[in-house]
Amino acid sequence: MLTNTDLPGKLLIVGGGAIGCEFATLYNTFGSEVILVEALESLLPREDREAGLNLQEAFEAQGITVKTGMSIKRITVVDGRVRAEFANGESIDAVDRVLVGVGRAPNIEGLNLEAAGVRTEHGAVKVNELMQTNVPHIYALGDVTGGVTLAHAAQREAQLLAQNLLQGSSHVLKEPAVPRVAFCHPEVAAVGTSREGDGIRGYTLPRVPNGRSVVDKVAPAFVKLFLKEQTSEITGAVIVGEAATEIIHEMAVAVENGLTLQQVGNTVHAHPTHSKNILYAIQSCG
Secondary structure (H helix, E strand, O other), X not given: OOOOOOOOOEEEEEOOOHHXXXXXXXXXXXXXXXXXXXOOOOOOOOOOHHHHHHHHHHHHHOOOEEEEOOOEEEEEEEOOEEEEEEOOOOEEEEEOEEEEXXXXXXXXXXXXXXXXXXXXXXXXXXXXXXXXXXXXXXXXXXXXXXXXOOHHHHHHHHHHHHHHHHHOOOOOOOHHHOOEEEOOOOOEEEEEOOOOEOOEEEEEEOOOOOHHHHHHOOOOOEEEEEEEOOOOEEEEEEEEOOOHHHHHXXXXXXXXXXXXXXXXXXXXXXXXXXXXXHHHHHHHOO
8 A cells, every 4th residue: 555656536444443544544635535444343442432433533524434343244356346245234336445454463474483493472472571582592572572563662672672681681661651653633642551440540631622722723632541540640541633642752651650640730731732631631630
């Protein structure tokens, strides 16, 4: 799809994760009719459902057709056009291209890991928290380990591994504190907890315009915070809106360091900025 030079009149995207949502934005912006299908009940199904529904609402307002809770039974190609049949009996005809973006798998073929005696598990290189394989002098990081398949996570793992090897330390990646981002429109960013339960409660900030969103003429952001009920420690956050992929880093610092509502709320946030949505969200938690 990245090397494609022909604009499809109608594009079917299978999978409503980050890849599917980003390509939906891209081709909708170019002018294709985009149909985005997700088998689970909301877009970005690994994230908070409320955030996924907010993204779906925004997509539909832009003219993207979103079908959630729909699984595809069969795809056939006739005379260069695609027909997709769904499990519920519905179908879509005359599709020019189909993008299947339903997940990633580590690319370890050709590494000849068996010859080195390196163990794999579920198609990925098996490592401990220090990124060490079962062969003591062989380490692996990034996507091949099947962990957090994000470029910035792999970069951080590389930095930590270098420190550990050169300094004899034992730094490990705190996976919950790695931001998860989708560069669609509107942007979506999350970090830490994405579900309520087990002493974690979610608090949602209604889409209240702040000064910056009014000036920039963009939709107000959706912000949801996840907290430990007993201590008000921030365990996660999800943001849908302008500059979400920038704002999330404040919440990543909070998750990494176990900061509370009060500690972040006492921080002065410049006005007018999109980042002030974080302060508004904290204030709305009471």
